[in-house]
Amino acid sequence: MAQGPVLSEPLFKEMRDYFFLETGITLNKNKKYLVEYRLQKFIGPDKEFSSYYDFFQALQQDQSGKLKTLFINSLTTNYTFFFREPVHFRFLAYYLKTYGKQQNYIRLWSAACSSGEEAYSMAITCLEEGFKGPERDIRILASDISQKVLSRAQSGVYHYSGFRGELDDAYLRRYFTFHPQEKSFTVKDQVKSLITFREFNLMDPFPFTKQFDVIFLRNVLIYFSAPEKEQILRKIWEVLKEPGYLVLGLSESLVGVHHGFTTLNNSIYRKDRN
Template sequence: MSAELTEKQFKKISLLIYQLCGINLKDGKQALVRARLMKRLRALKIQSFTEYIGYIESQSGKQELSFMVDVMTTNKTSFFREPEHFTYLCENILPKMNHRRMRFWTAACSSGEESFSLTMLLREHIADSALRDIKVLATDISMKMLEKARHAIYSEEEVRDIPPLFLQKYFTKIRQETTSFYKVRDSVRALVRIGWLNLMDPWPMKGPFNVIFCRNVMIYFDRPTQQRLIHRFWELLEPGGYLFVGHSEGLSAVSHKFNYVRPAVYRK
């Protein structure tokens, strides 16, 4: 099947995605949008983008909007990605946290690797973690990625960046025919609360959070959307709380109240 995506259709879909989840699909992304949405056309046995747009605008096609956003979001992630952040967390933040109640939020958790990386470190570096009220909130807009995070089962390739000691301590090896998989153990999963969240919607959680990770997400938003998001993170952090963004992001393009700590790390 070969369906053409016209400029007018691209702009219509781009506007809809922007309104739904804040992703700003710039000019030049037309081929990418077409390639990703072709998966949905094939799944629905729809022959053209004219028919697809008609479907998502109809009452019966409302549930398709979440599938459309799903294929349009980039879900690149890995365990201990951008390791400098985790090193800084362990050396400079966790040793000073003597709260009984500790709250962390991974605001675009994808398939769970970031959240479980954080939780393993909390288990390692907070001696009496079992006696404290510690929770990691893991949210994402992709239902498909959240389903994987809930299962918490990863391939050998996906766990390659995990230190061998952590792999032995916090994962259970599962053999399926000739392939090995690794499942995150309950001692780690018990601290994580996984939930669907569109960052553009009202947020149900009240906070305050000690640390928020929102890494490699804001690059997909335009400046006004980034501005609003940073302000909302500020409001939800405790005084002295930390915000981690991706190393390719930074906050230099938006006005904010945060204190710069080091590249991609800010403090309220």
């Protein structure tokens, strides 16, 4: 059987180092197959690059940043869905009910928002709790390192096959417009208008002027090793209100990682008053 281009171990190591420098993410040593598989679409006799080596050379010489974007987009994992881990949205609703009205402003952050389902679920939760943009100073920042997923998030268009049971039918009717021909749903402006989308690498300095009430940092820390996790958590600490809340993925924990947060249930962490 004909064998396609192969990614050598030394080149894989160079790619891992490059990826780490650009994103802070440590690609596991056993992920060579995944890298090979994800880059396959660009490499081969009838493709843009004839070998992984050519691809990597071009990537390093590319001044436009296009290949870097393509590389990062290809290697990040963007799995997400609406109201993933519903307990976190119940927590957000509880926060808004209990503390929301006492706040001069509310800032929420979906810090690795992928294709936007998490940020839209946050916005729907705000609207359900009666927090509407023009009446209250409430904003949601939705950011991700991958420009590809961000543009999907910004479009607010989702194919019906991507919806799972977590999204209530009543919410679908209230907050989405259905397009029968395309079998897709578009998020209504009322929801979209609460959100600002921005390309942002968690390894970069945080440039925010206002502090956040609740930050969803779900299912992304798993890609970082302990020192990078601690670095990100220190920055998160700085930009949270007191009290302010950090929400990780349900299967994630900060065991073995230094941090100053108080641990609550369900991978929720609180920054207490000093």
